[in-house]
Amino acid sequence: MSFFEQVHQCLVAVDLEDKLKRLDSLVVDWSEGQTDFLPTNYIERIADPGRPARPKLVLPKDLMRRRLGSPEGHAALMHAIAHIEFNAINLALDALYRFQDMPRDYYADWLGVATEEAYHFQMIREHLARLGYEYGDFTAHNGLWLTTYETDHDPLVRMAMVPRTLEARGLDVTPDMIKRLRAIGDHRGVEILKILLRDEIGHVAVGTRWFRYLCQQQGLNPFDAFQSILDQYFHGDIRGPFNYQARAEAGFSSEEIAWLKAMEAQTFEKSS
Numbered sequence: 537m538s539f540f541e542q543v544h545q546c547l548v549a550v551d552l553e554d555k556l557k558r559l560d561s562l563v564v565d566w567s568e569g570q571t572d573f574l575p576t577n578y579i580e581r582i583a584d585p586g587r588p589a590r591p592k593l594v595l596p597k598d599l600m601r602r603r604l605g606s607p608e609g610h611a612a613l614m615h616a617i618a619h620i621e622f623n624a625i626n627l628a629l630d631a632l633y634r635f636q637d638m639p640r641d642y643y644a645d646w647l648g649v650a651t652e653e654a655y656h657f658q659m660i661r662e663h664l665a666r667l668g669y670e671y672g673d674f675t676a677h678n679g680l681w682l683t684t685y686e687t688d689h690d691p692l693v694r695m696a697m698v699p700r701t702l703e704a705r706g707l708d709v710t711p712d713m714i715k716r717l718r719a720i721g722d723h724r725g726v727e728i729l730k731i732l733l734r735d736e737i738g739h740v741a742v743g744t745r746w747f748r749y750l751c752q753q754q755g756l757n758p759f760d761a762f763q764s765i766l767d768q769y770f771h772g773d774i775r776g777p778f779n780y781q782a783r784a785e786a787g788f789s790s791e792e793i794a795w796l797k798a799m800e801a802q803t804f805e806k807s808s
C-alpha cells in the first residue's frame with residue numbers, strides 16, 4: 537500500500553486505538569525507508585474524518601461552560617484540550633493525504649506533527665483518566681475540522697488557515713490556561729500544557745515553512761498572501777492578546793508581528 541493510501545486509512549479510522557496503531561506503523565515504515573509515494577488515483581474530500589462515536593459534537597454555543605473551580609469543570613477543560621489534540625492528529629493526516637505533490641520534507645514534517653499530536657492526546661487522556669473521566673465524556677465542537685474541510689483545495693490556503701491561524705491561536709491562549717491550572721494546584725496539568733506549548737510552536741513553524749515555500753513557488757509576497765487568505769476564509773474577528781514571542785519563534789515575520797500589535801491596540805480601543 538502506498539504512503540498516501542495508508543495515511544488515508546489512518547485518517548478515516550474511527551477507532552482510537554486503531555488510528556494510533558496505524559499512525560505508529562506509518563512512522564515505522566518511514567524510519568525504515570519503506571515508504572512508497574505513489575499518488576492515489578483519486579483524492580477524496582473528507583467532510584467527516586474518522587473519530588469515535590463519542591464525544592457528541594455540538595455547536596460551540598452549546599458547549600458546557602468550563603469553570604475550573606469544580607472538579608467537573610477542571611475535567612471539562614482537559615477534555616476540550618484532548619479533543620483539540622485528537623483533531624490535530626486528523627488535521628496533520630489530512631495535510632499528508634491531500635497534497636500529494638509536495639517535496640519529501642513536507643511529509644517528514646507533517647508526519648512528525650501527527651506523531652507529536654498523538655503523544656499530546658495520550659498525555660491529556662491519561663491526565664483526564666486521573667481526574668476520573670475519559671475522552672468522550674463531554675460534548676465537543678467541530679470547528680477545527682470545518683476549516684480543514686474548507687481549505688482542502690489548496691495547500692497554500694491550508695497552511696495559512698490551519699497551522700498559522702487556528703493552531704497559532706493555541707499559542708496565544710495556552711499561557712493563560714497554564715496560569716489557571718497552576719492556581720488550582722494541577723501540577724501535572726501545568727507540566728503537560730508546557731510541553732504542548734513548546735511543541736505547538738514547532739507545528740506552527742511547519743505551517744510557516746510550507747506557507748513560505750508555496751508563496752515562493754507562486755511568486756507571492758507572503759505578507760500580502762496571508763492577509764488576502766484571511767480576508768477570504770477567516771470568519772470573525774482576529775483578537776488578541778497575542779503571544780508575540782511564541783509567534784515569532786513559530787516564524788511570524790516582524791511585519792506580521794507589527795500587524796498583530798496594531799490589531800491588538802485596535803481591539804483595546806474598541807473595548808475601552
Ligand SMILES: [Fe+2]
Binds near residue numbers: 652
Ligand atoms: Fe498538539
